Amino acid sequence: MGILGSMGKLVLGVAMAAIIWGAFLWARPAENFVGESSRIVFFHVPQAWVASLAFLVAAVYSALYLRRRRVEDDEAAAAAARLGIVFCILATVTGSIFAKVMWNAYWNWDPRETSIVLLLLVYGAYLGLRGAVEDPEKRASLSAAYALIAFVTVPFLMFAVPRMYASLHPDTVINARGKVEMSRDIRLVFFSSTAAFTALFFWLYSLDRRVSRMIREANAARAQEIAA
Amino acid sequence: MTDLSPAAQAPAYGALFYVAAVNLVIWAGIFAYLFWLDRRVRAIEKNHTPEG
Numbered sequence: 001m002g003i004l005g006s007m008g009k010l011v012l013g014v015a016m017a018a019i020i021w022g023a024f025l026w027a028r029p030a031e032n033f034v035g036e037s038s039r040i041v042f043f044h045v046p047q048a049w050v051a052s053l054a055f056l057v058a059a060v061y062s063a064l065y066l067r068r069r070r071v072e073d074d075e076a077a078a079a080a081a082r083l084g085i086v087f088c089i090l091a092t093v094t095g096s097i098f099a100k101v102m103w104n105a106y107w108n109w110d111p112r113e114t115s116i117v118l119l120l121l122v123y124g125a126y127l128g129l130r131g132a133v134e135d136p137e138k139r140a141s142l143s144a145a146y147a148l149i150a151f152v153t154v155p156f157l158m159f160a161v162p163r164m165y166a167s168l169h170p171d172t173v174i175n176a177r178g179k180v181e182m183s184r185d186i187r188l189v190f191f192s193s194t195a196a197f198t199a200l201f202f203w204l205y206s207l208d209r210r211v212s213r214m215i216r217e218a219n220a221a222r223a224q225e226i227a228a
Numbered sequence: 229m230t231d232l233s234p235a236a237q238a239p240a241y242g243a244l245f246y247v248a249a250v251n252l253v254i255w256a257g258i259f260a261y262l263f264w265l266d267r268r269v270r271a272i273e274k275n276h277t278p279e280g
Contacts, residue, residue, distance in 0.1 A: 020251045207265065210269050211269060
Protein backbone atom coordinates (compact mmCIF):
# COMPACT_ATOMS: atom_id res chain seq x y z
CA MET A 1 0.00 0.00 0.00
CA GLY A 2 1.40 3.39 -0.91
CA ILE A 3 1.33 6.62 1.06
CA LEU A 4 -2.24 7.45 -0.06
CA GLY A 5 -4.95 4.81 0.29
CA SER A 6 -7.26 3.96 -2.63
CA MET A 7 -9.80 6.50 -1.34
CA GLY A 8 -7.08 9.16 -1.02
CA LYS A 9 -6.07 8.56 -4.64
CA LEU A 10 -9.65 8.88 -5.85
CA VAL A 11 -10.04 12.10 -3.84
CA LEU A 12 -6.83 13.40 -5.45
CA GLY A 13 -8.18 12.54 -8.92
CA VAL A 14 -11.45 14.40 -8.33
CA ALA A 15 -9.69 17.31 -6.56
CA MET A 16 -7.24 17.80 -9.44
CA ALA A 17 -10.13 17.78 -11.93
CA ALA A 18 -11.92 20.42 -9.82
CA ILE A 19 -8.71 22.48 -9.67
CA ILE A 20 -8.37 22.37 -13.48
CA TRP A 21 -11.98 23.50 -13.82
CA GLY A 22 -11.48 26.22 -11.19
CA ALA A 23 -8.19 27.41 -12.70
CA PHE A 24 -9.67 27.98 -16.15
CA LEU A 25 -13.35 28.64 -15.60
CA TRP A 26 -13.89 29.87 -12.03
CA ALA A 27 -10.98 32.04 -10.81
CA ARG A 28 -10.70 35.49 -12.33
CA PRO A 29 -7.50 36.39 -14.21
CA ALA A 30 -5.06 38.47 -12.12
CA GLU A 31 -4.49 42.14 -12.91
CA ASN A 32 -1.39 43.41 -14.76
CA PHE A 33 -1.05 40.27 -16.91
CA VAL A 34 -1.67 39.88 -20.63
CA GLY A 35 -5.04 38.22 -21.25
CA GLU A 36 -5.52 34.99 -19.34
CA SER A 37 -1.79 34.28 -18.93
CA SER A 38 -1.91 34.59 -15.13
CA ARG A 39 -3.84 31.29 -14.94
CA ILE A 40 -0.60 29.41 -15.52
CA VAL A 41 0.39 30.26 -11.92
CA PHE A 42 -1.99 27.51 -10.75
CA PHE A 43 0.26 24.89 -12.39
CA HIS A 44 3.69 26.49 -12.83
CA VAL A 45 4.35 27.50 -9.20
CA PRO A 46 3.15 24.19 -7.64
CA GLN A 47 5.39 22.32 -10.11
CA ALA A 48 8.41 24.44 -9.12
CA TRP A 49 7.51 23.93 -5.43
CA VAL A 50 7.30 20.13 -5.89
CA ALA A 51 10.68 20.15 -7.69
CA SER A 52 12.27 21.93 -4.68
CA LEU A 53 10.57 19.50 -2.29
CA ALA A 54 11.80 16.50 -4.31
CA PHE A 55 15.39 17.79 -4.27
CA LEU A 56 15.10 18.30 -0.50
CA VAL A 57 13.87 14.69 -0.08
CA ALA A 58 16.78 13.50 -2.25
CA ALA A 59 19.24 15.39 -0.05
CA VAL A 60 17.73 14.03 3.19
CA TYR A 61 17.89 10.41 1.98
CA SER A 62 21.41 10.96 0.64
CA ALA A 63 22.51 12.13 4.09
CA LEU A 64 20.77 9.10 5.61
CA TYR A 65 22.57 6.80 3.15
CA LEU A 66 25.96 8.24 4.09
CA ARG A 67 25.10 7.64 7.75
CA ARG A 68 23.37 4.23 7.63
CA ARG A 69 24.62 2.73 4.32
CA ARG A 70 21.19 1.25 3.55
CA VAL A 71 20.44 0.56 -0.11
CA GLU A 72 16.80 1.65 0.47
CA ASP A 73 17.99 5.17 1.28
CA ASP A 74 19.98 5.30 -1.96
CA GLU A 75 16.91 4.18 -3.94
CA ALA A 76 14.75 6.76 -2.14
CA ALA A 77 17.20 9.57 -2.98
CA ALA A 78 17.39 8.52 -6.64
CA ALA A 79 13.58 8.30 -6.94
CA ALA A 80 13.16 11.79 -5.47
CA ALA A 81 15.83 13.29 -7.76
CA ARG A 82 14.23 11.68 -10.86
CA LEU A 83 10.82 13.12 -9.97
CA GLY A 84 12.40 16.48 -9.09
CA ILE A 85 13.83 16.67 -12.62
CA VAL A 86 10.44 15.77 -14.15
CA PHE A 87 8.65 18.53 -12.20
CA CYS A 88 11.50 20.97 -12.90
CA ILE A 89 11.10 20.32 -16.67
CA LEU A 90 7.32 20.84 -16.35
CA ALA A 91 7.91 24.14 -14.51
CA THR A 92 10.37 25.21 -17.24
CA VAL A 93 7.91 24.39 -20.03
CA THR A 94 4.96 26.15 -18.37
CA GLY A 95 7.17 29.15 -17.57
CA SER A 96 8.27 29.28 -21.18
CA ILE A 97 4.65 29.30 -22.41
CA PHE A 98 3.94 32.17 -19.99
CA ALA A 99 7.02 34.02 -21.32
CA LYS A 100 5.73 33.70 -24.89
CA VAL A 101 2.38 35.28 -23.96
CA MET A 102 3.84 38.00 -21.71
CA TRP A 103 7.10 38.90 -23.45
CA ASN A 104 6.55 37.48 -26.94
CA ALA A 105 9.47 35.03 -26.73
CA TYR A 106 9.66 31.52 -25.31
CA TRP A 107 13.14 32.15 -23.92
CA ASN A 108 14.78 35.41 -22.77
CA TRP A 109 17.73 34.21 -20.61
CA ASP A 110 16.12 36.02 -17.72
CA PRO A 111 17.85 35.27 -14.33
CA ARG A 112 14.94 32.98 -13.39
CA GLU A 113 15.14 31.08 -16.68
CA THR A 114 18.93 30.82 -16.51
CA SER A 115 18.88 29.56 -12.92
CA ILE A 116 16.33 26.80 -13.68
CA VAL A 117 18.48 25.61 -16.61
CA LEU A 118 21.50 25.46 -14.28
CA LEU A 119 19.43 23.48 -11.77
CA LEU A 120 18.40 21.01 -14.49
CA LEU A 121 22.05 20.62 -15.50
CA VAL A 122 23.12 20.04 -11.87
CA TYR A 123 20.54 17.27 -11.38
CA GLY A 124 21.01 15.92 -14.91
CA ALA A 125 24.66 15.39 -13.92
CA TYR A 126 23.42 13.48 -10.84
CA LEU A 127 21.59 11.01 -13.10
CA GLY A 128 24.65 10.89 -15.39
CA LEU A 129 26.84 10.04 -12.40
CA ARG A 130 24.48 7.23 -11.35
CA GLY A 131 24.53 5.82 -14.86
CA ALA A 132 28.32 5.99 -15.17
CA VAL A 133 29.36 4.06 -12.03
CA GLU A 134 28.75 0.30 -12.20
CA ASP A 135 29.67 -0.78 -8.67
CA PRO A 136 26.41 -0.31 -6.64
CA GLU A 137 28.11 0.70 -3.37
CA LYS A 138 30.47 3.15 -5.04
CA ARG A 139 27.57 4.55 -7.09
CA ALA A 140 25.44 5.03 -3.98
CA SER A 141 28.25 6.74 -2.00
CA LEU A 142 29.32 9.04 -4.82
CA SER A 143 25.77 10.03 -5.79
CA ALA A 144 24.79 10.61 -2.14
CA ALA A 145 27.73 12.99 -1.67
CA TYR A 146 26.91 14.69 -4.99
CA ALA A 147 23.18 15.05 -4.12
CA LEU A 148 24.09 16.79 -0.86
CA ILE A 149 26.37 19.27 -2.64
CA ALA A 150 23.79 19.70 -5.43
CA PHE A 151 21.09 20.61 -2.93
CA VAL A 152 23.19 23.56 -1.71
CA THR A 153 22.55 25.12 -5.13
CA VAL A 154 18.72 24.75 -4.89
CA PRO A 155 17.97 27.64 -2.49
CA PHE A 156 20.61 29.73 -4.24
CA LEU A 157 19.35 29.11 -7.80
CA MET A 158 15.62 28.99 -7.01
CA PHE A 159 15.27 31.70 -4.38
CA ALA A 160 18.41 33.88 -4.16
CA VAL A 161 19.52 34.48 -7.79
CA PRO A 162 16.11 35.67 -9.08
CA ARG A 163 15.96 38.19 -6.22
CA MET A 164 19.55 39.40 -6.67
CA TYR A 165 19.16 40.55 -10.28
CA ALA A 166 16.50 42.58 -12.09
CA SER A 167 14.08 40.07 -13.62
CA LEU A 168 11.07 40.07 -15.92
CA HIS A 169 9.55 37.37 -13.72
CA PRO A 170 6.44 38.49 -11.79
CA ASP A 171 6.48 38.93 -8.01
CA THR A 172 6.91 35.70 -6.06
CA VAL A 173 3.89 34.23 -4.21
CA ILE A 174 5.24 35.62 -0.92
CA ASN A 175 6.26 39.01 -2.25
CA ALA A 176 9.02 41.42 -1.19
CA ARG A 177 6.68 42.84 1.48
CA GLY A 178 6.33 39.34 2.98
CA LYS A 179 2.65 39.07 2.01
CA VAL A 180 0.56 36.80 -0.23
CA GLU A 181 -1.38 39.37 -2.27
CA MET A 182 -3.98 37.34 -4.17
CA SER A 183 -7.73 37.62 -4.45
CA ARG A 184 -9.78 35.02 -2.52
CA ASP A 185 -10.67 32.88 -5.58
CA ILE A 186 -7.08 32.83 -6.90
CA ARG A 187 -5.73 32.01 -3.44
CA LEU A 188 -8.18 29.10 -3.01
CA VAL A 189 -7.36 27.49 -6.38
CA PHE A 190 -3.63 28.18 -5.99
CA PHE A 191 -3.20 26.59 -2.56
CA SER A 192 -5.49 23.66 -3.47
CA SER A 193 -3.35 23.08 -6.55
CA THR A 194 -0.15 23.23 -4.48
CA ALA A 195 -1.57 20.63 -2.06
CA ALA A 196 -2.78 18.40 -4.93
CA PHE A 197 0.59 18.54 -6.75
CA THR A 198 2.34 17.70 -3.45
CA ALA A 199 0.05 14.67 -2.98
CA LEU A 200 0.66 13.65 -6.61
CA PHE A 201 4.41 13.82 -6.00
CA PHE A 202 4.17 11.54 -2.96
CA TRP A 203 2.01 9.06 -4.89
CA LEU A 204 4.51 8.93 -7.79
CA TYR A 205 7.37 8.76 -5.31
CA SER A 206 5.87 5.80 -3.45
CA LEU A 207 5.21 4.01 -6.77
CA ASP A 208 8.81 4.56 -7.88
CA ARG A 209 10.16 3.24 -4.57
CA ARG A 210 7.94 0.15 -4.63
CA VAL A 211 8.98 -0.68 -8.20
CA SER A 212 12.67 -0.11 -7.30
CA ARG A 213 12.30 -2.52 -4.36
CA MET A 214 10.70 -5.18 -6.58
CA ILE A 215 13.51 -4.83 -9.14
CA ARG A 216 16.12 -5.17 -6.36
CA GLU A 217 14.43 -8.28 -4.95
CA ALA A 218 14.07 -9.83 -8.42
CA ASN A 219 17.77 -9.17 -9.13
CA ALA A 220 18.76 -10.73 -5.77
CA ALA A 221 16.62 -13.81 -6.47
CA ARG A 222 18.19 -14.17 -9.94
CA ALA A 223 21.70 -13.86 -8.46
CA GLN A 224 20.83 -16.58 -5.93
CA GLU A 225 19.56 -18.85 -8.71
CA ILE A 226 22.77 -18.35 -10.70
CA ALA A 227 24.90 -19.04 -7.63
CA ALA A 228 22.94 -22.25 -6.78
CA MET B 229 -28.00 35.75 -40.58
CA THR B 230 -27.65 33.48 -37.51
CA ASP B 231 -24.41 31.52 -37.16
CA LEU B 232 -25.34 27.88 -36.48
CA SER B 233 -21.78 26.46 -36.46
CA PRO B 234 -20.72 24.41 -33.39
CA ALA B 235 -18.26 27.13 -32.38
CA ALA B 236 -21.03 29.72 -32.26
CA GLN B 237 -23.10 27.48 -29.99
CA ALA B 238 -20.23 26.83 -27.55
CA PRO B 239 -20.58 28.23 -24.02
CA ALA B 240 -19.56 31.83 -23.44
CA TYR B 241 -16.30 30.73 -21.79
CA GLY B 242 -14.80 30.74 -25.31
CA ALA B 243 -11.32 29.30 -25.76
CA LEU B 244 -10.85 28.72 -22.03
CA PHE B 245 -13.63 26.13 -22.07
CA TYR B 246 -11.70 24.08 -24.63
CA VAL B 247 -8.37 24.50 -22.80
CA ALA B 248 -10.01 23.27 -19.58
CA ALA B 249 -11.67 20.36 -21.42
CA VAL B 250 -8.39 19.24 -23.02
CA ASN B 251 -6.59 19.50 -19.65
CA LEU B 252 -9.32 17.46 -17.97
CA VAL B 253 -9.05 14.71 -20.59
CA ILE B 254 -5.23 14.63 -20.22
CA TRP B 255 -5.52 14.47 -16.41
CA ALA B 256 -8.16 11.71 -16.64
CA GLY B 257 -5.76 9.68 -18.80
CA ILE B 258 -2.79 10.20 -16.48
CA PHE B 259 -4.89 9.42 -13.40
CA ALA B 260 -6.43 6.26 -14.88
CA TYR B 261 -2.98 4.99 -15.91
CA LEU B 262 -1.46 5.73 -12.48
CA PHE B 263 -4.38 4.06 -10.69
CA TRP B 264 -4.06 0.97 -12.90
CA LEU B 265 -0.27 0.87 -12.37
CA ASP B 266 -0.71 1.21 -8.61
CA ARG B 267 -3.11 -1.75 -8.51
CA ARG B 268 -0.74 -3.87 -10.63
CA VAL B 269 2.21 -3.10 -8.37
CA ARG B 270 0.09 -3.93 -5.31
CA ALA B 271 -1.00 -7.26 -6.84
CA ILE B 272 2.64 -8.20 -7.58
CA GLU B 273 3.66 -7.17 -4.04
CA LYS B 274 0.92 -9.41 -2.59
CA ASN B 275 2.05 -12.39 -4.67
CA HIS B 276 5.67 -11.98 -3.57
CA THR B 277 5.07 -11.36 0.14
CA PRO B 278 5.71 -14.54 2.16
CA GLU B 279 2.66 -15.44 4.28
CA GLY B 280 2.79 -15.63 8.09
